[in-house]
Amino acid sequence: MNKWILPERTEYMNWEMPMVEVFETVEGEGTRAGFPTVFVRVFHCNLRCSWCDTPYSYAPDKAEYTASIETIVNQIKQYKSRHICFTGGEPLIHREKSMALIQAMVDLPHIEDIHIETNGAIDLTPYEAVRNESQKWEKKVRFVMDYKLPDSGEQHRMLHDNFDLLDQQDEIKFVIGSDEDFQVASDIVAEHHNKGQVLYSPVWETMPPHKLVEKILEAGLSNVKLSMQLHKIIWDPNKRGV
Secondary structure (H helix, E strand, C coil): CCCCCCCCHHHHCCCEEEEEEEEEEECCCCCCCCCEEEEEEECCCCCCCCCCCCHHHCCCCCCCEEEEHHHHHHHHHCCCCCEEEEECCCCCCCCHHHHHHHHHHHCCCCCCEEEEEECCCCCCHHHHHHHHHCHHHHHHEEEEEEECCHHHCCHHHCCHHHHHHCCCCCEEEEEECCHHHHHHHHHHHHHHCCCCEEEEEECCCCCCHHHHHHHHHHCCCCCEEECCCHHHHHCCCCCCCC
16 A cells, blocks of 8 residues: 555544653754754564664563553643654554654644654655655655664565655664674665665674774765764663653
8 A cells, every 4th residue: 555544633633552752852863963852752663673772662561651642742742842753663663543643743833853763674655655745744754764784683674665765855874783784784875775864873882983984984985974872972871761
């Protein structure tokens, strides 16, 4: 299916979703790093990456709470930030419900940017179809597609057709934990990348940031942006809600 049709707003605002947390902080990575941002983290994920830093967002853990889309939107309204990070887990795993929540966030007049942290194993076609037809979505919605590399254990789940759906405002993130990861990322970029900013992010324990910088420069990757996780510098790396 290329597109989902939502029911009337009065109906989908009552739809409920399993949630982990909604909080305000600064964006920790990517092209909008440093901006005050509301994080909307939903529960469930279809992948099990070896280095995942949010294992509390999927089974065997349980959702912190269940909330209607209207309740989630009201939580967002408590904050002044104009940016939203829609994340998980995997934020698009709930299909029509995910789309309905995005629509409700798009309709918030004070929100300027909604970046969706998706894992590369979810077909973006239904969401991109809406973005192509909606001026509000086109203006506000961006995908940050986290392409999984060999060290994650989940590269075989990646959908390469998603690259054709990305636009200039989108981002493609590669979390790099080894020399092999670096080479695979560079090969994937050369073969599949068309539009969107490419980000290389280090797994600090196995790919120290200085080493990743050296490899980027040595390979002459002038269009790649190093993406550091600011929240792990500002706070304890294991601290939640920041």
